[in-house]
Amino acid sequence: MKLTGNTIFITGGGSGIGRGLAEALHQRGNQVIISGRRADRLQATIDANPGMRAVSLDITDATDIQAVAAKLIAEYPGLNVLINNAGVMYPDGAQGPVDDDLLRTTVDTNLLGPIRMTSALIEHLKSREDAVVANVTSVLGFVPLAVAAVYSATKAALHSYTLSQRYLLRDSKVSFIEIAPPWVRTELMNSSEEQRAMPLDAFITEAIAQLGTSANEILVGPAVDMRANPGPGEHAFIEAFNDGFAAG
Numbered sequence: 001m002k003l004t005g006n007t008i009f010i011t012g013g014g015s016g017i018g019r020g021l022a023e024a025l026h027q028r029g030n031q032v033i034i035s036g037r038r039a040d041r042l043q044a045t046i047d048a049n050p051g052m053r054a055v056s057l058d059i060t061d062a063t064d065i066q067a068v069a070a071k072l073i074a075e076y077p078g079l080n081v082l083i084n085n086a087g088v089m090y091p092d093g094a095q096g097p098v099d100d101d102l103l104r105t106t107v108d109t110n111l112l113g114p115i116r117m118t119s120a121l122i123e124h125l126k127s128r129e130d131a132v133v134a135n136v137t138s139v140l141g142f143v144p145l146a147v148a149a150v151y152s153a154t155k156a157a158l159h160s161y162t163l164s165q166r167y168l169l170r171d172s173k174v175s176f177i178e179i180a181p182p183w184v185r186t187e188l189m190n191s192s193e194e195q196r197a198m199p200l201d202a203f204i205t206e207a208i209a210q211l212g213t214s215a216n217e218i219l220v221g222p223a224v225d226m227r228a229n230p231g232p233g234e235h236a237f238i239e240a241f242n243d244g245f246a247a248g
């Protein structure tokens with residue numbers, strides 16, 4: 001995708017990967033609008049990046065999504081890029097009964113949220129030049145982390161949905177990009193200080209470099225091998241991956 005001159009809406013832009021992408025794209029001369037639930041995080045981010053804008057949005061709320069999409073189209077008619085980044089991740093104990101609130105929250109946020117957000121903006125995006133929908137999935141969509149089985153399943157589903165939309169809109173002006181991060185130091189699963197995870201800055205630098213190419217999958221560092229795993233050997237790969245994670 002082109003890296004300058006866009007109008008970009010990013011969900012979950014007040015922290016972590018979303019904030020990192022927002023700041024990097026803001027610095028490259030794009031009008032960036034971030035969203036999320038925590039007003040203090042959104043405010044801190046736009047205060048640090050003059051010209052960036054923010055809008056409150058709970059991505060689990062279908063009515064809120066419709067209202068925000070209408071507001072975006074009215075106030076930013078040049079909007080041509082949607083980055084579906086907001087997500088939650090919890091250990092879910094799928095070896096036993098899964099808590100229904102956890103299940104609903106995770107699916108509503110990670111799967112229904114991006115689908116609804118894209119649905120609300122897709123007709124507008126089709127009318128824009130250089131339009132992009134970028135979905136932030138995860139390497140765990142390709143190699144499930146068993147202790148976060150629901151999360152992993154939502155990311156596999158979003159990968160699948162991205163493939164369908166890329167096919168359906170192959171002759172349109174809208175490109176579909178999947179960003180599948182490896183483990184990155186953010187607040188997700190309290191990983192800000194996790195030494196096994198990739199530093200956020202390093203991830204953002206490489207992700208932006210890849211976004212500036214024609215790649216439709218953004219795979220940074222360990223994500224390359226994880227992405228290549230699915231196939232006949234996946235059971236052994238998944239077992240080794242989960243054994244390694246459990247060993248610490």
Ligand SMILES: NC(=O)c1ccc[n+]([C@@H]2O[C@H](COP(=O)([O-])OP(=O)(O)OC[C@H]3O[C@@H](n4cnc5c(N)ncnc54)[C@H](OP(=O)(O)O)[C@@H]3O)[C@@H](O)[C@H]2O)c1
Pocket residue numbers: 011012013014015016017018035036037038039041057058059060085086087088089109136137138139180181182183184185186187188191197
């Ligand atoms: N960090 C990793 O290792 C890693 C690896 C692979 C994929 N990812 C993916 O990267 C994305 C960003 O995560 P992160 O690591 O940057 O963690 P993070 O700092 O916790 O960011 C998650 C963002 O999602 C927003 N969010 C959560 N629930 C929301 C809701 N109901 N409505 C609106 N916004 C909501 C949060 O904002 P509010 O709480 O203010 O709403 C927050 O800004 C997620 O999709 C995650 O699955 C992360």
